[in-house]
Every structure is written in C-alpha cells, then in structure tokens.
C-alpha cells in the first residue's frame with residue numbers, strides 16, 4: 001500500500017510517499033524560509049501563495065524520486081490542522097482534487113498526531129518493540145509544547161501543555177531580540193555550544209496543582225529584560241547567555257517530561273517536533289530519564305509529510321476516511 | 336469536448352460541466368469565506384448521479400482572478416490539481432472579463448479588492464479596452480459609464496451600478512473562446528492566481544498592522 005502524505009500547516013510545503021510499514025519511499029520538504037526571512041517571521045498571505053505555487057511541483061518531485069505515478073497511490077493523507085488556515089487550505093484542496101480526479105480515498109490528519117507518528121517512521125527502534133505502550137510523548141516545536149500520554153496506537157491523552165508561548169517560540173523571540181533572524185533556535189544552539197550554561201540563572205516556574213503545564217512567556221520576558229539591562233554581557237558573554245537561556249528551556253522540558261513518565265509509570269519517552277533535534281535537550285533527557293528515550297530520525301523531527309502519511313494509514317486501517325467536504329482547523333486537539 | 340469550469344474568485348461560486356457548448360449541469364452557490372468550499376463535493380455528487388467519471392473531463396477552466404485572495408487561490412488549486420491529476424490542459428478565465436462578457440455594451444466590471452479598493456477594467460462587447468487595475472473608492476464615483484458587478488455591497492458606494500447574476504453559460508462560452516484563442520496552460524501547475532497586489536504591498540500592510 002502506498003500513502004501520499006501532504007503537509008502545509010505552516011511555511012513548509014511537504015510531500016511524501018510512505019508504505020504501510022512506515023518505510024519512507026520519498027520525502028520532499030520545500031522550505032519557504034527564504035521568502036519569510038526578511039520579515040522576521042511567517043507572513044500568512046505569503047505562505048499561502050507559496051504553497052499554492054510549489055505544491056504541484058513538490059508532488060511531481062516526490063513521485064519522481066520514488067519512481068511512482070499518482071495512479072499508484074492507495075490513500076491520500078493530509079494535515080487538516082492545527083495551523084495557518086490559509087496554508088492548510090492549500091494542502092487540503094490539493095488532496096481533495098487528487099481524490100476527486102482519480103477516485104482515491106482521502107483522510108484528514110491532526111498535525112500533532114503526525115509528529116507522534118514520526119517516531120514510527122523509517123524503521124527506528126520503537127517500531128521494533130512489540131508493545132512499547134504506554135509512552136509519554138513530548139511534542140516540542142516553534143508552535144507547540146505538549147505532553148501526551150500515548151496508551152496505544154491512536155489512543156492519546158493530553159496531560160499538559162503550554163499556557164502561553166511554545167518552547168521554540170520563546171527561543172525564536174529571544175534570538176530575534178539579539179538581532180538574529182527567523183528561525184532562531186538553531187542559531188541559539190550554535191552560540192550556546194561553547195558557552196557556560198551556568199552563567200546566568202533565568203526563572204524556572206512551576207504551577208501548583210498542574211505539574212505538567214508549561215509557561216515560556218515569563219522566561220522570554222525575563223530573557224529580553226536581562227539583555228536590555230546587561231549590554232556588556234551581551235557584548236562579551238553572548239555564548240554564555242545563549243547557553244544559559246537554552247539550558248533553562250531544556251531543564252523545564254526535561255523536568256516536566258520525567259515527572260510525567262514516573263507518575264504514569266510508562267515504558268518509554270518519545271520526543272518529537274522541531275526542538276527534539278536540539279542537542280542539549282537530547283542529551284539532558286537521555287541522561288536523566290529513568291526509561292528509554294525515543295527520538296525520530298533528524299529529518300523527521302521537523303515538519304514533514306511522511307509522518308502525516310503514516311498517521312493517515314493507521315486511521316484508514318481502522319476503517320476511517322473523509323469525503324470531499326473535509327475542512328481545515330486552525331485549532332485542533334489530539335483525541 | 337467535455338469541460339469542467341470553476342469560479343471561486345468571487346461570490347457566488349460556479350461549477351459547470353458542459354459538452355460541446357451545452358450545459359450538462361451547473362451549480363451556483365455562496366461559499367463560506369476563507370474556508371474550503373464544497374465545489375469538488377457537489378461536482379462529485381452530480382457526476383455520481385449522472386454516471387459521469389472524472390476521467391471523462393477533457394478540459395478544465397478556472398476563473399483565476401483578480402478576486403478574493405483565498406477564494407481565487409482555492410479555485411485555482413482545485414482546477415489546476417484536477418487537470419494535473421487527469422493530465423489534461425487548463426484554460427484560465429479573467430474574472431473581470433467574465434463579468435463584462437455578460438454585456439454587449441461598453442462596461443466597467445468591478446470587484447472588491449480589500450479595504451476601500453476595487454479591481455476594475457473596461458470592456459466593449461466583451462473585448463478589453465483597459466487593463467485590470469486597482470482603484471480607490473473615491474475614483475469609482477468619478478467614472479462616466481456603465482459599472483457592473485456581481486457584488487451587491489458595491490451598490491452602497493455607487494448608485495448607478497448594475498448587479499449581475501453570473502451566468503454559467505457565459506463562463507462556458509468564454510472558456511471556449513479562450514481555448515480557441517490558444518490561451519491554454521499545457522502544464523497546469525504553472526498556472527497561478529492573478530493577484531494584482533504585489534507581495535511587497537501586502538508586506539507593508541502587514542508591517543503597519545493593517546492586515
């Protein structure tokens with residue numbers, strides 16, 4: 001069985017072909033970063049325009065790499081939300097048009113559920129374990145920070161999320177204040193490699209009664225305040241500041257995730273989303289976690305369509321599909 | 336020739352299926368704003384009930400703007416991906432030309448283009464006299480001539496406006512005319528909406544927080 005995955009929830013036009021085992025036949029991510037870079041963030045109208053220009057060519061390229069044609073596809077799986085409506089709509093209408101023209105089944109997938117399935121792509125450790133559940137999954141990116149208890153395939157419970165900014169968003173904004181462009185995460189990581197993470201202690205908040213909740217807006221504000229008040233440190237200790245800020249974010253993520261893993265007596269921890277590629281986070285979590293930590297292949301930690309294709313297959317296998325009235329959702333919960 | 340024609344650049348949307356200038360079916364509907372529409376759904380439903388297979392389509396035509404940003408883009412994506420998947424050509428139809436094609440007289444077709452701005456052009460007996468452009472509300476009042484639009488709201492600004500109900504037959508005959516004139520995209524993926532608003536003007540609005 002061949003599944004065509006389509007993912008356009010933000011600024012990447014991503015198309016992939018995956019089989020029912022999670023083997024990735026081809027994976028194309030056409031980044032729009034160059035178009036948004038000058039604006040210091042994503043401009044929704046530009047994202048939507050670029051998706052509509054690129055998507056057909058990205059499909060052609062994906063088919064070419066895998067040596068397949070549209071006729072070979074058995075299922076179309078597309079991100080229906082959460083994300084930018086104007087961006088999602090291009091992916092969904094593309095999926096619907098192929099489904100209409102070639103009479104192929106169609107399914108709409110939650111982007112976050114897609115990230116969870118990045119753990120099962122490309123034959124990593126996790127897909128070889130007979131029953132890895134329950135798992136605690138940390139979804140962490142520029143748009144999301146959530147802790148999910150995964151009891152089985154397609155069975156989830158969100159146990160904690162951010163009250164305000166996502167972890168990656170806080171890092172991006174901190175980087176922007178330092179004069180670095182979008183996205184800021186990789187730049188902060190690069191600066192912090194040789195820095196002293198103990199240089200400055202940024203605030204690390206916990207909420208009474210909700211031990212798995214996150215908040216990064218306070219940290220972001222404190223970070224920017226520190227930069228404003230300490231121009232000398234910014235000049236002389238930039239690497240140390242970056243390392244300290246990054247460490248605080250990583251510590252918050254690690255502390256909540258491990259606590260959830262212990263409380264729910266899980267067999268393993270999965271970390272997915274763009275920030276899961278962060279080396280400090282990978283190292284801290286694997287060192288401190290009492291259970292095994294599973295990570296997606298680096299290519300599949302950031303937004304991609306292979307994860308959407310595999311999640312779509314799991315739902316389709318269970319007898320679910322959508323019709324040509326499939327909608328998009330700017331907000332969508334994992335259920 | 337069997338043609339699927341789509342308009343989603345302005346309201347109401349149109350889906351029309353024709354064979355040799357004769358309409359097999361057409362559906363005119365008001366769609367939700369900025370949201371996936373039901374064009375492909377109703378087309379599939381009609382096809383199923385009439386025993387038509389999507390593979391029977393030989394040509395797609397789509398109204399490619401100027402018009403509502405999201406609406407136009409959605410219509411173009413539906414049209415171009417359908418024709419890409421079926422490996423058939425696509426014909427773009429200009430929205431202002433489509434509106435003007437309802438009249439033999441010299442007319443100025445108008446469509447809303449965002450805050451206080453309007454897409455406008457001039458046609459005589461369906462032939463273009465002036466190119467598509469964007470004008471401010473104040474300018475519309477200065478125009479001497481017949482102003483036409485499918486958009487009721489514009490009536491609040493200009494009283495001597497003729498409101499039209501877009502006719503699927505006009506869309507089909509215009510499609511055939513464009514096809515005969517060789518206005519065909521053999522690579523449907525290379526067809527993009529006609530925006531008129533350049534990306535840098537959008538960015539300016541975005542930066543000033545007006546968008």
Ligand SMILES: [Zn+2]
Pocket residue numbers: 111115141273274302303
């Ligand atoms: Zn994502």
